[in-house]
Amino acid sequence: MPSERLKVVVTRRLPEAVETRMKELFNVTLRDDDRPMTRDELLDAMRNTDILVPTLTDQLDQSMISAAGDQLKLIANYGAGVDHIDVHTARQRGVLVSNTPGVVTDDTADMTMALILAVTRRIPEGLAMMQSGEWSGWSPTALLGGRVGGRRLGILGMGRIGQAVARRARAFGMQVHYHNRRRLRSEIEDELEATYWESLDQMVARMDIISINCPHTPATFHLMNARRLKLMKPNAVIVNTSRGEVVDENALTRMLRAGEIAGAGLDVFERGSEINPRLRQLNNVVLLPHMGSATTEGRLEMGEKVLLNIKTFADGHRPPDLVLPGML
Missing domain, CATH: 3.40.50.720 (NAD(P)-binding Rossmann-like Domain)
Incomplete structure:
Protein backbone atom coordinates (compact mmCIF):
# COMPACT_ATOMS: atom_id res chain seq x y z
CA MET A 1 0.00 0.00 0.00
CA PRO A 2 1.97 3.10 -1.15
CA SER A 3 2.32 5.67 1.61
CA GLU A 4 1.43 8.58 -0.73
CA ARG A 5 -2.06 7.12 -1.19
CA LEU A 6 -2.53 6.22 2.44
CA LYS A 7 -5.51 7.97 4.03
CA VAL A 8 -5.06 8.70 7.74
CA VAL A 9 -7.58 10.24 10.15
CA VAL A 10 -6.41 11.66 13.49
CA THR A 11 -9.16 11.97 16.12
CA ARG A 12 -7.62 14.61 18.43
CA ARG A 13 -5.16 17.49 18.15
CA LEU A 14 -1.57 16.26 18.47
CA PRO A 15 1.64 18.25 19.06
CA GLU A 16 2.32 20.54 16.10
CA ALA A 17 5.56 18.79 15.17
CA VAL A 18 3.74 15.44 14.96
CA GLU A 19 0.92 16.87 12.83
CA THR A 20 3.42 18.53 10.49
CA ARG A 21 5.23 15.24 9.93
CA MET A 22 1.88 13.49 9.35
CA LYS A 23 1.04 15.97 6.59
CA GLU A 24 4.43 15.39 4.98
CA LEU A 25 4.07 11.61 4.91
CA PHE A 26 0.39 10.83 4.42
CA ASN A 27 -2.94 12.01 3.09
CA VAL A 28 -4.03 12.99 6.59
CA THR A 29 -7.18 14.54 8.00
CA LEU A 30 -6.44 16.47 11.21
CA ARG A 31 -8.75 18.00 13.79
CA ASP A 32 -9.45 21.73 13.77
CA ASP A 33 -10.34 21.70 17.47
CA ASP A 34 -9.51 19.39 20.36
CA ARG A 35 -12.95 18.14 21.29
CA PRO A 36 -13.40 14.35 21.14
CA MET A 37 -15.14 13.01 18.04
CA THR A 38 -18.75 11.97 18.43
CA ARG A 39 -19.66 8.35 17.80
CA ASP A 40 -21.07 9.26 14.38
CA GLU A 41 -17.92 11.17 13.46
CA LEU A 42 -15.78 8.20 14.47
CA LEU A 43 -17.94 5.83 12.43
CA ASP A 44 -17.69 8.07 9.41
CA ALA A 45 -13.90 8.24 9.79
CA MET A 46 -13.60 4.46 10.13
CA ARG A 47 -15.65 3.92 6.97
CA ASN A 48 -13.54 6.27 4.87
CA THR A 49 -9.92 5.84 5.86
CA ASP A 50 -7.07 3.34 5.69
CA ILE A 51 -5.63 4.17 9.11
CA LEU A 52 -7.23 5.64 12.22
CA VAL A 53 -5.15 7.36 14.89
CA PRO A 54 -7.36 7.39 18.02
CA THR A 55 -6.67 8.27 21.65
CA LEU A 56 -8.03 6.92 24.93
CA THR A 57 -11.12 9.16 24.61
CA ASP A 58 -12.33 7.18 21.58
CA GLN A 59 -14.33 4.09 22.48
CA LEU A 60 -13.85 1.65 19.62
CA ASP A 61 -16.08 -1.21 20.71
CA GLN A 62 -17.25 -4.29 18.83
CA SER A 63 -20.11 -2.58 17.03
CA MET A 64 -17.93 0.34 15.94
CA ILE A 65 -15.17 -1.85 14.53
CA SER A 66 -17.67 -4.21 12.91
CA ALA A 67 -19.17 -1.22 11.04
CA ALA A 68 -15.79 0.01 9.77
CA GLY A 69 -15.04 0.11 6.09
CA ASP A 70 -13.13 -2.70 4.42
CA GLN A 71 -10.25 -0.35 3.66
CA LEU A 72 -9.49 0.25 7.37
CA LYS A 73 -6.38 -1.84 7.99
CA LEU A 74 -4.61 -0.23 10.98
CA ILE A 75 -5.67 1.45 14.20
CA ALA A 76 -2.49 3.25 15.29
CA ASN A 77 -3.36 4.26 18.83
CA TYR A 78 -1.77 7.40 20.28
CA GLY A 79 -1.08 6.01 23.76
CA ALA A 80 0.01 2.82 25.44
CA GLY A 81 -3.33 1.67 26.87
CA VAL A 82 -5.70 -0.06 24.45
CA ASP A 83 -8.58 -0.93 26.78
CA HIS A 84 -10.79 1.44 24.74
CA ILE A 85 -10.25 -0.68 21.61
CA ASP A 86 -11.81 -4.10 20.99
CA VAL A 87 -8.57 -5.68 19.78
CA HIS A 88 -10.17 -9.12 19.33
CA THR A 89 -12.85 -7.83 16.95
CA ALA A 90 -10.26 -5.78 15.09
CA ARG A 91 -8.11 -8.84 14.50
CA GLN A 92 -11.14 -10.82 13.31
CA ARG A 93 -11.83 -8.04 10.79
CA GLY A 94 -8.20 -8.09 9.63
CA VAL A 95 -7.46 -4.73 11.25
CA LEU A 96 -4.11 -4.40 13.04
CA VAL A 97 -3.80 -2.41 16.27
CA SER A 98 -0.62 -0.69 17.41
CA ASN A 99 0.19 1.42 20.46
CA THR A 100 3.02 3.52 21.93
CA PRO A 101 4.50 1.58 24.87
CA GLY A 102 7.39 2.70 27.03
CA VAL A 103 7.59 6.39 26.17
CA VAL A 104 5.67 7.67 29.22
CA LEU A 288 -5.48 15.38 39.05
CA PRO A 289 -6.89 15.60 35.48
CA HIS A 290 -5.10 12.57 33.98
CA MET A 291 -1.72 14.33 33.90
CA GLY A 292 0.51 11.27 34.34
CA SER A 293 1.89 11.32 30.80
CA ALA A 294 1.52 15.05 30.22
CA THR A 295 5.05 16.13 29.36
CA THR A 296 6.10 17.75 26.11
CA GLU A 297 8.82 15.14 25.67
CA GLY A 298 6.44 12.23 26.26
CA ARG A 299 3.76 13.50 23.90
CA LEU A 300 6.30 14.03 21.12
CA GLU A 301 7.77 10.56 21.62
CA MET A 302 4.26 9.08 21.48
CA GLY A 303 3.74 10.82 18.15
CA GLU A 304 7.05 9.51 16.83
CA LYS A 305 6.00 5.96 17.68
CA VAL A 306 2.66 6.43 15.93
CA LEU A 307 4.47 7.71 12.84
CA LEU A 308 6.89 4.78 12.89
CA ASN A 309 4.06 2.26 13.24
CA ILE A 310 2.17 3.76 10.30
CA LYS A 311 5.24 4.16 8.09
CA THR A 312 6.39 0.59 8.76
CA PHE A 313 2.91 -0.71 7.92
CA ALA A 314 2.80 1.44 4.78
CA ASP A 315 6.09 -0.09 3.67
CA GLY A 316 4.55 -3.56 3.90
CA HIS A 317 5.98 -4.64 7.23
CA ARG A 318 4.58 -5.47 10.66
CA PRO A 319 4.27 -2.39 12.91
CA PRO A 320 6.92 -2.56 15.65
CA ASP A 321 4.35 -1.93 18.39
CA LEU A 322 1.70 -4.35 17.18
CA VAL A 323 -0.83 -5.30 19.89
CA LEU A 324 -1.89 -8.95 19.96
CA PRO A 325 -4.92 -10.30 21.87
CA GLY A 326 -2.63 -12.59 23.86
CA MET A 327 -0.85 -9.54 25.26
CA LEU A 328 -4.00 -8.24 26.96
Whole structure:
Protein backbone atom coordinates (compact mmCIF):
# COMPACT_ATOMS: atom_id res chain seq x y z
CA MET A 1 0.00 0.00 0.00
CA PRO A 2 1.97 3.10 -1.15
CA SER A 3 2.32 5.67 1.61
CA GLU A 4 1.43 8.58 -0.73
CA ARG A 5 -2.06 7.12 -1.19
CA LEU A 6 -2.53 6.22 2.44
CA LYS A 7 -5.51 7.97 4.03
CA VAL A 8 -5.06 8.70 7.74
CA VAL A 9 -7.58 10.24 10.15
CA VAL A 10 -6.41 11.66 13.49
CA THR A 11 -9.16 11.97 16.12
CA ARG A 12 -7.62 14.61 18.43
CA ARG A 13 -5.16 17.49 18.15
CA LEU A 14 -1.57 16.26 18.47
CA PRO A 15 1.64 18.25 19.06
CA GLU A 16 2.32 20.54 16.10
CA ALA A 17 5.56 18.79 15.17
CA VAL A 18 3.74 15.44 14.96
CA GLU A 19 0.92 16.87 12.83
CA THR A 20 3.42 18.53 10.49
CA ARG A 21 5.23 15.24 9.93
CA MET A 22 1.88 13.49 9.35
CA LYS A 23 1.04 15.97 6.59
CA GLU A 24 4.43 15.39 4.98
CA LEU A 25 4.07 11.61 4.91
CA PHE A 26 0.39 10.83 4.42
CA ASN A 27 -2.94 12.01 3.09
CA VAL A 28 -4.03 12.99 6.59
CA THR A 29 -7.18 14.54 8.00
CA LEU A 30 -6.44 16.47 11.21
CA ARG A 31 -8.75 18.00 13.79
CA ASP A 32 -9.45 21.73 13.77
CA ASP A 33 -10.34 21.70 17.47
CA ASP A 34 -9.51 19.39 20.36
CA ARG A 35 -12.95 18.14 21.29
CA PRO A 36 -13.40 14.35 21.14
CA MET A 37 -15.14 13.01 18.04
CA THR A 38 -18.75 11.97 18.43
CA ARG A 39 -19.66 8.35 17.80
CA ASP A 40 -21.07 9.26 14.38
CA GLU A 41 -17.92 11.17 13.46
CA LEU A 42 -15.78 8.20 14.47
CA LEU A 43 -17.94 5.83 12.43
CA ASP A 44 -17.69 8.07 9.41
CA ALA A 45 -13.90 8.24 9.79
CA MET A 46 -13.60 4.46 10.13
CA ARG A 47 -15.65 3.92 6.97
CA ASN A 48 -13.54 6.27 4.87
CA THR A 49 -9.92 5.84 5.86
CA ASP A 50 -7.07 3.34 5.69
CA ILE A 51 -5.63 4.17 9.11
CA LEU A 52 -7.23 5.64 12.22
CA VAL A 53 -5.15 7.36 14.89
CA PRO A 54 -7.36 7.39 18.02
CA THR A 55 -6.67 8.27 21.65
CA LEU A 56 -8.03 6.92 24.93
CA THR A 57 -11.12 9.16 24.61
CA ASP A 58 -12.33 7.18 21.58
CA GLN A 59 -14.33 4.09 22.48
CA LEU A 60 -13.85 1.65 19.62
CA ASP A 61 -16.08 -1.21 20.71
CA GLN A 62 -17.25 -4.29 18.83
CA SER A 63 -20.11 -2.58 17.03
CA MET A 64 -17.93 0.34 15.94
CA ILE A 65 -15.17 -1.85 14.53
CA SER A 66 -17.67 -4.21 12.91
CA ALA A 67 -19.17 -1.22 11.04
CA ALA A 68 -15.79 0.01 9.77
CA GLY A 69 -15.04 0.11 6.09
CA ASP A 70 -13.13 -2.70 4.42
CA GLN A 71 -10.25 -0.35 3.66
CA LEU A 72 -9.49 0.25 7.37
CA LYS A 73 -6.38 -1.84 7.99
CA LEU A 74 -4.61 -0.23 10.98
CA ILE A 75 -5.67 1.45 14.20
CA ALA A 76 -2.49 3.25 15.29
CA ASN A 77 -3.36 4.26 18.83
CA TYR A 78 -1.77 7.40 20.28
CA GLY A 79 -1.08 6.01 23.76
CA ALA A 80 0.01 2.82 25.44
CA GLY A 81 -3.33 1.67 26.87
CA VAL A 82 -5.70 -0.06 24.45
CA ASP A 83 -8.58 -0.93 26.78
CA HIS A 84 -10.79 1.44 24.74
CA ILE A 85 -10.25 -0.68 21.61
CA ASP A 86 -11.81 -4.10 20.99
CA VAL A 87 -8.57 -5.68 19.78
CA HIS A 88 -10.17 -9.12 19.33
CA THR A 89 -12.85 -7.83 16.95
CA ALA A 90 -10.26 -5.78 15.09
CA ARG A 91 -8.11 -8.84 14.50
CA GLN A 92 -11.14 -10.82 13.31
CA ARG A 93 -11.83 -8.04 10.79
CA GLY A 94 -8.20 -8.09 9.63
CA VAL A 95 -7.46 -4.73 11.25
CA LEU A 96 -4.11 -4.40 13.04
CA VAL A 97 -3.80 -2.41 16.27
CA SER A 98 -0.62 -0.69 17.41
CA ASN A 99 0.19 1.42 20.46
CA THR A 100 3.02 3.52 21.93
CA PRO A 101 4.50 1.58 24.87
CA GLY A 102 7.39 2.70 27.03
CA VAL A 103 7.59 6.39 26.17
CA VAL A 104 5.67 7.67 29.22
CA THR A 105 7.13 5.25 31.76
CA ASP A 106 9.26 7.81 33.58
CA ASP A 107 6.64 10.56 33.32
CA THR A 108 3.95 8.39 34.91
CA ALA A 109 6.31 7.08 37.59
CA ASP A 110 7.27 10.67 38.45
CA MET A 111 3.59 11.55 38.83
CA THR A 112 3.03 8.52 41.05
CA MET A 113 5.74 9.72 43.42
CA ALA A 114 4.34 13.25 43.26
CA LEU A 115 0.93 11.95 44.36
CA ILE A 116 2.44 9.83 47.13
CA LEU A 117 4.22 12.90 48.49
CA ALA A 118 1.23 15.18 47.95
CA VAL A 119 -1.09 12.91 49.94
CA THR A 120 1.27 11.91 52.74
CA ARG A 121 2.64 15.44 53.24
CA ARG A 122 -0.74 17.20 52.78
CA ILE A 123 0.62 19.52 50.09
CA PRO A 124 -2.77 20.52 48.56
CA GLU A 125 -4.07 21.54 52.00
CA GLY A 126 -1.05 23.76 52.50
CA LEU A 127 -1.43 25.21 49.03
CA ALA A 128 -5.12 25.98 49.61
CA MET A 129 -4.28 27.70 52.90
CA MET A 130 -1.70 29.91 51.23
CA GLN A 131 -3.95 30.78 48.29
CA SER A 132 -6.87 31.68 50.58
CA GLY A 133 -4.70 33.91 52.78
CA GLU A 134 -5.59 31.90 55.89
CA TRP A 135 -2.00 31.12 56.89
CA SER A 136 -0.99 33.10 59.97
CA GLY A 137 2.46 31.63 60.49
CA TRP A 138 4.35 28.49 61.40
CA SER A 139 3.02 26.17 64.09
CA PRO A 140 4.59 23.02 65.59
CA THR A 141 1.36 21.05 65.12
CA ALA A 142 -0.02 22.43 61.86
CA LEU A 143 -0.58 20.22 58.80
CA LEU A 144 1.36 17.27 60.17
CA GLY A 145 1.86 14.66 57.51
CA GLY A 146 3.86 11.45 57.43
CA ARG A 147 7.42 10.56 56.50
CA VAL A 148 7.62 8.32 53.40
CA GLY A 149 11.01 6.83 54.27
CA GLY A 150 10.61 3.40 55.82
CA ARG A 151 7.02 2.97 54.68
CA ARG A 152 5.87 -0.15 52.88
CA LEU A 153 4.85 0.51 49.29
CA GLY A 154 2.74 -2.16 47.61
CA ILE A 155 2.86 -1.90 43.81
CA LEU A 156 -0.03 -3.54 41.97
CA GLY A 157 1.34 -4.25 38.50
CA MET A 158 5.10 -4.53 38.08
CA GLY A 159 5.56 -3.76 34.39
CA ARG A 160 7.63 -0.90 33.03
CA ILE A 161 5.90 1.78 35.07
CA GLY A 162 5.67 -0.29 38.24
CA GLN A 163 9.39 -0.99 38.12
CA ALA A 164 10.13 2.71 37.51
CA VAL A 165 8.02 3.56 40.57
CA ALA A 166 9.96 0.96 42.58
CA ARG A 167 13.30 2.56 41.66
CA ARG A 168 12.08 5.97 42.75
CA ALA A 169 10.57 4.62 45.95
CA ARG A 170 13.85 2.97 46.91
CA ALA A 171 15.60 6.33 46.50
CA PHE A 172 13.13 7.73 49.04
CA GLY A 173 13.94 4.93 51.46
CA MET A 174 10.67 3.05 51.04
CA GLN A 175 10.29 -0.72 51.29
CA VAL A 176 9.11 -2.08 47.95
CA HIS A 177 6.56 -4.89 47.71
CA TYR A 178 4.60 -5.97 44.66
CA HIS A 179 1.89 -8.21 43.24
CA ASN A 180 1.96 -9.07 39.57
CA ARG A 181 0.36 -11.53 37.17
CA ARG A 182 3.80 -13.12 36.86
CA ARG A 183 6.67 -12.96 39.30
CA LEU A 184 9.70 -11.02 38.13
CA ARG A 185 13.02 -12.70 37.47
CA SER A 186 15.16 -12.96 40.60
CA GLU A 187 17.81 -10.58 39.26
CA ILE A 188 15.18 -7.86 38.71
CA GLU A 189 13.77 -8.44 42.20
CA ASP A 190 17.27 -8.12 43.61
CA GLU A 191 17.95 -4.92 41.68
CA LEU A 192 14.70 -3.34 42.88
CA GLU A 193 14.97 -4.87 46.37
CA ALA A 194 11.35 -5.86 45.86
CA THR A 195 9.36 -8.49 47.76
CA TYR A 196 6.82 -10.51 45.77
CA TRP A 197 3.38 -11.34 47.18
CA GLU A 198 1.47 -14.11 45.48
CA SER A 199 -1.65 -13.11 47.43
CA LEU A 200 -2.89 -9.61 46.64
CA ASP A 201 -5.13 -9.71 49.71
CA GLN A 202 -2.20 -10.36 52.02
CA MET A 203 -0.13 -7.62 50.45
CA VAL A 204 -2.91 -5.03 50.60
CA ALA A 205 -3.51 -5.72 54.29
CA ARG A 206 0.12 -5.01 55.20
CA MET A 207 1.02 -1.97 53.10
CA ASP A 208 1.21 1.69 54.09
CA ILE A 209 0.80 2.86 50.49
CA ILE A 210 -0.78 1.06 47.53
CA SER A 211 0.18 2.17 44.02
CA ILE A 212 -2.01 1.00 41.11
CA ASN A 213 0.15 0.46 38.01
CA CYS A 214 -1.62 -2.34 36.14
CA PRO A 215 -3.59 -1.97 32.89
CA HIS A 216 -7.39 -2.13 32.72
CA THR A 217 -8.51 -5.51 31.39
CA PRO A 218 -11.57 -7.65 32.16
CA ALA A 219 -9.43 -9.41 34.78
CA THR A 220 -8.43 -6.16 36.53
CA PHE A 221 -11.83 -4.41 36.53
CA HIS A 222 -12.52 -3.49 40.18
CA LEU A 223 -9.49 -5.51 41.25
CA MET A 224 -9.48 -3.11 44.21
CA ASN A 225 -13.12 -3.73 45.07
CA ALA A 226 -14.93 -2.91 48.32
CA ARG A 227 -13.84 -6.13 50.01
CA ARG A 228 -10.18 -5.61 49.13
CA LEU A 229 -10.23 -1.92 50.02
CA LYS A 230 -11.49 -2.89 53.48
CA LEU A 231 -8.32 -4.94 53.94
CA MET A 232 -6.22 -1.76 53.85
CA LYS A 233 -4.95 -0.34 57.11
CA PRO A 234 -6.86 2.75 58.33
CA ASN A 235 -3.66 4.83 58.09
CA ALA A 236 -2.83 3.61 54.56
CA VAL A 237 -3.19 5.59 51.32
CA ILE A 238 -3.87 4.52 47.75
CA VAL A 239 -2.53 6.13 44.58
CA ASN A 240 -3.76 5.40 41.05
CA THR A 241 -2.04 6.62 37.88
CA SER A 242 -3.11 3.66 35.73
CA ARG A 243 -6.81 3.27 34.91
CA GLY A 244 -9.76 4.33 37.03
CA GLU A 245 -11.71 1.13 36.38
CA VAL A 246 -9.24 -0.90 38.46
CA VAL A 247 -10.66 0.70 41.64
CA ASP A 248 -14.28 0.68 42.82
CA GLU A 249 -14.55 4.46 43.06
CA ASN A 250 -17.82 4.54 44.99
CA ALA A 251 -16.49 2.11 47.61
CA LEU A 252 -13.26 4.10 47.87
CA THR A 253 -15.20 7.34 48.33
CA ARG A 254 -17.31 5.84 51.12
CA MET A 255 -14.25 4.58 52.97
CA LEU A 256 -12.36 7.85 52.61
CA ARG A 257 -15.37 9.75 53.96
CA ALA A 258 -15.62 7.35 56.87
CA GLY A 259 -11.92 7.58 57.70
CA GLU A 260 -11.38 3.89 56.98
CA ILE A 261 -8.58 4.81 54.53
CA ALA A 262 -6.30 7.75 55.32
CA GLY A 263 -6.03 9.25 51.86
CA ALA A 264 -5.90 8.83 48.09
CA GLY A 265 -4.11 10.34 45.12
CA LEU A 266 -5.98 9.83 41.85
CA ASP A 267 -4.98 10.81 38.33
CA VAL A 268 -7.60 8.57 36.69
CA PHE A 269 -11.25 7.90 37.39
CA GLU A 270 -13.69 5.08 36.84
CA ARG A 271 -16.05 7.07 34.61
CA GLY A 272 -13.54 9.26 32.84
CA SER A 273 -14.18 12.93 33.51
CA GLU A 274 -17.40 12.20 35.45
CA ILE A 275 -15.94 12.23 38.95
CA ASN A 276 -17.98 11.37 42.03
CA PRO A 277 -18.88 14.81 43.47
CA ARG A 278 -18.43 13.48 47.02
CA LEU A 279 -14.84 12.65 46.14
CA ARG A 280 -14.18 16.30 45.21
CA GLN A 281 -15.25 17.44 48.69
CA LEU A 282 -12.63 15.46 50.63
CA ASN A 283 -9.49 17.16 51.90
CA ASN A 284 -7.64 13.84 52.23
CA VAL A 285 -7.80 13.25 48.47
CA VAL A 286 -5.60 14.69 45.72
CA LEU A 287 -7.32 14.71 42.31
CA LEU A 288 -5.48 15.38 39.05
CA PRO A 289 -6.89 15.60 35.48
CA HIS A 290 -5.10 12.57 33.98
CA MET A 291 -1.72 14.33 33.90
CA GLY A 292 0.51 11.27 34.34
CA SER A 293 1.89 11.32 30.80
CA ALA A 294 1.52 15.05 30.22
CA THR A 295 5.05 16.13 29.36
CA THR A 296 6.10 17.75 26.11
CA GLU A 297 8.82 15.14 25.67
CA GLY A 298 6.44 12.23 26.26
CA ARG A 299 3.76 13.50 23.90
CA LEU A 300 6.30 14.03 21.12
CA GLU A 301 7.77 10.56 21.62
CA MET A 302 4.26 9.08 21.48
CA GLY A 303 3.74 10.82 18.15
CA GLU A 304 7.05 9.51 16.83
CA LYS A 305 6.00 5.96 17.68
CA VAL A 306 2.66 6.43 15.93
CA LEU A 307 4.47 7.71 12.84
CA LEU A 308 6.89 4.78 12.89
CA ASN A 309 4.06 2.26 13.24
CA ILE A 310 2.17 3.76 10.30
CA LYS A 311 5.24 4.16 8.09
CA THR A 312 6.39 0.59 8.76
CA PHE A 313 2.91 -0.71 7.92
CA ALA A 314 2.80 1.44 4.78
CA ASP A 315 6.09 -0.09 3.67
CA GLY A 316 4.55 -3.56 3.90
CA HIS A 317 5.98 -4.64 7.23
CA ARG A 318 4.58 -5.47 10.66
CA PRO A 319 4.27 -2.39 12.91
CA PRO A 320 6.92 -2.56 15.65
CA ASP A 321 4.35 -1.93 18.39
CA LEU A 322 1.70 -4.35 17.18
CA VAL A 323 -0.83 -5.30 19.89
CA LEU A 324 -1.89 -8.95 19.96
CA PRO A 325 -4.92 -10.30 21.87
CA GLY A 326 -2.63 -12.59 23.86
CA MET A 327 -0.85 -9.54 25.26
CA LEU A 328 -4.00 -8.24 26.96
